[in-house]
Amino acid sequence: MSPLPEGAKRSPCPIATALDLVGDKWTLLVMRDLFVGKSKFGEFEDSPEGIPTNILAERLKRLEAGGMIERQPYQERPVRHAYALTKKGRGFLPVLQTMSQWGNDFVSGTWVPPAFFMEMKV
Amino acid sequence: MSPLPEGAKRSPCPIATALDLVGDKWTLLVMRDLFVGKSKFGEFEDSPEGIPTNILAERLKRLEAGGMIERQPYQERPVRHAYALTKKGRGFLPVLQTMSQWGNDFVSGTWVPPAFFMEMKV
Numbered sequence: 001m002s003p004l005p006e007g008a009k010r011s012p013c014p015i016a017t018a019l020d021l022v023g024d025k026w027t028l029l030v031m032r033d034l035f036v037g038k039s040k041f042g043e044f045e046d047s048p049e050g051i052p053t054n055i056l057a058e059r060l061k062r063l064e065a066g067g068m069i070e071r072q073p074y075q076e077r078p079v080r081h082a083y084a085l086t087k088k089g090r091g092f093l094p095v096l097q098t099m100s101q102w103g104n105d106f107v108s109g110t111w112v113p114p115a116f117f118m119e120m121k122v
Numbered sequence: 123m124s125p126l127p128e129g130a131k132r133s134p135c136p137i138a139t140a141l142d143l144v145g146d147k148w149t150l151l152v153m154r155d156l157f158v159g160k161s162k163f164g165e166f167e168d169s170p171e172g173i174p175t176n177i178l179a180e181r182l183k184r185l186e187a188g189g190m191i192e193r194q195p196y197q198e199r200p201v202r203h204a205y206a207l208t209k210k211g212r213g214f215l216p217v218l219q220t221m222s223q224w225g226n227d228f229v230s231g232t233w234v235p236p237a238f239f240m241e242m243k244v
Contacts (some may be wrong), residue, residue: 023147103136109127109194
């Protein structure tokens with residue numbers, strides 16, 4: 001097989017390549033939180049799914065290494081960082097919107113997201 | 123918190139609910155294969171990512187339990203099954219299409235999927 005695209009671990013399939021970066025049950029929840037305005041470690045931790053602290057730290061590192069988010073210090077002593085989506089990360093919005101629509105269409109009782117989220121453009 | 127929607131494990135968020143079912147790096151590759159016409163265990167195994175046999179068996183069971191696929195025997199002695207997407211499973215197509223588009227847009231060198239896949243309607 002020819003060399004894999006950067007970041008791809010299994011094949012050049014674009015879906016497999018995406019899943020090599022975000023294919024787990026937590027990463028896209030952190031991205032969801034970023035899209036709705038959260039930016040800080042404690043804010044992600046406070047989301048209702050209760051992401052474990054060590055998993056959150058690892059996923060943020062992985063998203064940053066994969067070019068999906070970037071971090072900036074917002075406080076010194078101790079340094080704390082705020083996270084923001086990059087262009088590559090914002091490009092994932094349609095995946096989250098279609099996933100959200102699927103949940104609303106096929107699983108009764110799921111939350112209907114705020115209109116601004118479903119109408120947001122990349 | 124009020125009772126969770128059926129199948130949801132962490133919250134009523136539609137994205138979290140979807141990820142409770144397909145949030146790993148293999149499940150959506152099996153669904154991709156189903157959308158492009160594969161239906162048999164050996165066909166999923168032959169995909170270029172090389173899904174391990176035990177993981178494939180577990181994911182097929184989980185997708186069936188979650189109402190995303192159904193299976194029919196196509197051979198007796200030994201019985202072998204073919205798998206097909208349900209309406210709920212087919213509803214996931216836009217997620218795969220947007221994920222594929224993201225890969226093509228942001229990761230150079232990823233395969234461009236056949237037009238029939240990107241133009242397919244639920």
